[in-house]
Amino acid sequence: MSAAAATWIAADWGTTHLRVWAMSSSGSVLAAATSDDGMGSLTRDGYAAALDRLTAGWPRVPVIACGMVGSRQGWAEAAYATVPCRPLADNLTPAGDRTHIIPGLKQTDPADVMRGEETQIAGFLSLNPGWDGVICLPGTHTKWVHVSADEVVSFQTVMTGDLFAAITGHTVLRHSTGAGWDDAGFLQGIDDAISRPERLAARLFSLRAEGLLNALPDAVARARLSGLLIGAELAATKPYWLGQQIAVIGAGTLALLYVTALGAQSAPATQVNADRATLAGLTAAWRRWKDKT
Amino acid sequence: MSAAAATWIAADWGTTHLRVWAMSSSGSVLAAATSDDGMGSLTRDGYAAALDRLTAGWPRVPVIACGMVGSRQGWAEAAYATVPCRPLADNLTPAGDRTHIIPGLKQTDPADVMRGEETQIAGFLSLNPGWDGVICLPGTHTKWVHVSADEVVSFQTVMTGDLFAAITGHTVLRHSTGAGWDDAGFLQGIDDAISRPERLAARLFSLRAEGLLNALPDAVARARLSGLLIGAELAATKPYWLGQQIAVIGAGTLALLYVTALGAQSAPATQVNADRATLAGLTAAWRRWKDKT
Numbered sequence: 001m002s003a004a005a006a007t008w009i010a011a012d013w014g015t016t017h018l019r020v021w022a023m024s025s026s027g028s029v030l031a032a033a034t035s036d037d038g039m040g041s042l043t044r045d046g047y048a049a050a051l052d053r054l055t056a057g058w059p060r061v062p063v064i065a066c067g068m069v070g071s072r073q074g075w076a077e078a079a080y081a082t083v084p085c086r087p088l089a090d091n092l093t094p095a096g097d098r099t100h101i102i103p104g105l106k107q108t109d110p111a112d113v114m115r116g117e118e119t120q121i122a123g124f125l126s127l128n129p130g131w132d133g134v135i136c137l138p139g140t141h142t143k144w145v146h147v148s149a150d151e152v153v154s155f156q157t158v159m160t161g162d163l164f165a166a167i168t169g170h171t172v173l174r175h176s177t178g179a180g181w182d183d184a185g186f187l188q189g190i191d192d193a194i195s196r197p198e199r200l201a202a203r204l205f206s207l208r209a210e211g212l213l214n215a216l217p218d219a220v221a222r223a224r225l226s227g228l229l230i231g232a233e234l235a236a237t238k239p240y241w242l243g244q245q246i247a248v249i250g251a252g253t254l255a256l257l258y259v260t261a262l263g264a265q266s267a268p269a270t271q272v273n274a275d276r277a278t279l280a281g282l283t284a285a286w287r288r289w290k291d292k293t
Numbered sequence: 294m295s296a297a298a299a300t301w302i303a304a305d306w307g308t309t310h311l312r313v314w315a316m317s318s319s320g321s322v323l324a325a326a327t328s329d330d331g332m333g334s335l336t337r338d339g340y341a342a343a344l345d346r347l348t349a350g351w352p353r354v355p356v357i358a359c360g361m362v363g364s365r366q367g368w369a370e371a372a373y374a375t376v377p378c379r380p381l382a383d384n385l386t387p388a389g390d391r392t393h394i395i396p397g398l399k400q401t402d403p404a405d406v407m408r409g410e411e412t413q414i415a416g417f418l419s420l421n422p423g424w425d426g427v428i429c430l431p432g433t434h435t436k437w438v439h440v441s442a443d444e445v446v447s448f449q450t451v452m453t454g455d456l457f458a459a460i461t462g463h464t465v466l467r468h469s470t471g472a473g474w475d476d477a478g479f480l481q482g483i484d485d486a487i488s489r490p491e492r493l494a495a496r497l498f499s500l501r502a503e504g505l506l507n508a509l510p511d512a513v514a515r516a517r518l519s520g521l522l523i524g525a526e527l528a529a530t531k532p533y534w535l536g537q538q539i540a541v542i543g544a545g546t547l548a549l550l551y552v553t554a555l556g557a558q559s560a561p562a563t564q565v566n567a568d569r570a571t572l573a574g575l576t577a578a579w580r581r582w583k584d585k586t
Contacts, residue, residue, distance in 0.1 A: 111505075112498070141498060156495055159464060159498045163460070163464065165464075166460060170463045171456065171459045172433075197490055197493070198490035198525075198529060201451050201530075202451055202526075205452045206404055208452075209403075209405045213401070236495035
């Protein structure tokens with residue numbers, strides 16, 4: 001089958017990228033495409049053209065979209081639903097002449113927000129009906145989400161990826177954490193941070209000093225820094241994951257780091273394919289939208 | 294008196310600036326000058342000319358220098374002295390035809406280094422003979438230094454200033470921490486970080502979320518972030534300052550933040566003028582150098 005048979009289009013529209021899939025009525029992927037037309041590089045009147053460009057040649061069918069496209073700075077603001085609630089809100093927000101945006105979720109106290117992850121959570125739950133536990137979604141801003149009875153009960157965002165990039169790119173540690181990786185260094189960082197979280201601030205400059213005085217390799221310093229920051233994250237989110245069933249939704253090495261770090265704390269976690277969860281969530285949203293119209 | 298009467302020149306030569314003072318034999322300042330010719334912008338063959346440019350018209354007298362000018366990437370490497378030791382090493386490292394560089398200090402375990410602060414410590418001790426306690430030197434990389442019997446016993450560097458700049462400049466918090474200040478927000482950050490240091494990683498993104506959902510003002514978010522980071526530093530350095538006599542050497546608002554934060558932990562600290570300490574340390578080094586030659 002080709003994209004010509006598509007009855008709807010699934011769109012994951014984040015800050016840096018737009019990803020689209022031509023979908024059949026049964027939820028099969030007929031074609032896929034990606035561009036750099038993320039929210040960060042578009043003005044409000046550029047979204048329709050960006051979508052048409054990337055789906056040129058595909059049928060002009062309804063589009064179900066999730067992600068930062070629905071933020072205040074996006075195409076059309078899709079007002080947050082408030083937890084506790086189901087991950088997919090009942091109403092989608094229209095944008096342009098054929099696009100429908102899934103709202104993000106917010107939490108009042110402590111204040112927190114997500115956009116895009118709610119769709120992956122909904123997809124995961126549609127693939128695992130009745131699942132209860134904690135979902136970790138690693139990324140620039142990692143989300144920890146407590147799910148029970150098909151609802152998002154509460155969640156917590158930790159900006160570990162954002163911090164790692166800022167520290168390795170814009171502090172003195174940029175001279176000491178250039179490239180490479182070392183598994184033992186990562187595990188040591190995790191252990192240091194979890195066993196003595198109050199010492200974290202004192203451990204960072206040590207990576208630089210050990211490079212100067214003891215020729216600590218960049219690869220070890222980089223992995224240890226990653227371990228320290230993810231370990232600090234695990235220390236902060238312990239009330240979420242301790243004693244819970246855990247699913248880590250994410251692609252590739254970053255998600256694997258979280259699975260490894262949790263495993264080192266005797267908290268086994270299952271890794272779940274992120275694209276599969278995203279598509280399942282967009283499909284669930286499309287089915288509900290279609291049933292209402 | 295004018296610079297024409299100078300018998301030596303004091304130089305504080307750091308990463309970003311060169312500061313020089315024309316000095317009399319009795320240790321009085323006759324003239325002063327500053328330029329942007331820091332280590333970071335000079336190649337090895339540019340130091341002599343930078344010094345001559347800034348001291349043009351002054352007598353061509355000996356120069357006593359401290360700071361990054363003595364690093365491996367500086368004018369001439371002044372090998373670290375190893376603690377425990379007195380802050381001023383016996384031998385200065387010559388550079389060019391009239392400059393003598395004060396070596397920095399290193400600590401083997403845990404690995405740590407300083408360059409420039411050892412001179413301020415020596416100056417403080419020359420102004421306060423027999424002083425025992427902990428000296429805090431706030432900066433991009435803040436130093437905590439345990440001093441006893443005129444020796445540096447141990448020290449710990451915490452890169453709080455570097456982190457604050459990277460987070461406010463290069464993470465999502467740059468949108469929420471633009472400008473301004475709020476004393477209550479700073480004190481709340483200190484308290485949050487010290488009372489629950491293991492929660493630090495979870496508190497950062499909250500500043501963004503509270504901005505989005507509760508219109509938290511930038512000034513409050515900025516001050517609270519500063520409080521969280523300095524609070525995390527105090528939690529990590531508690532073995533240094535708890536129950537000790539504390540001197541904070543530094544100019545202006547940054548040093549005052551540390552004095553305020555320590556005071557909130559019932560740890561009263563005395564603020565000491567940084568320039569005065571630097572000049573007293575360079576003067577002590579000059580006297581010893583002169584006595585030997």
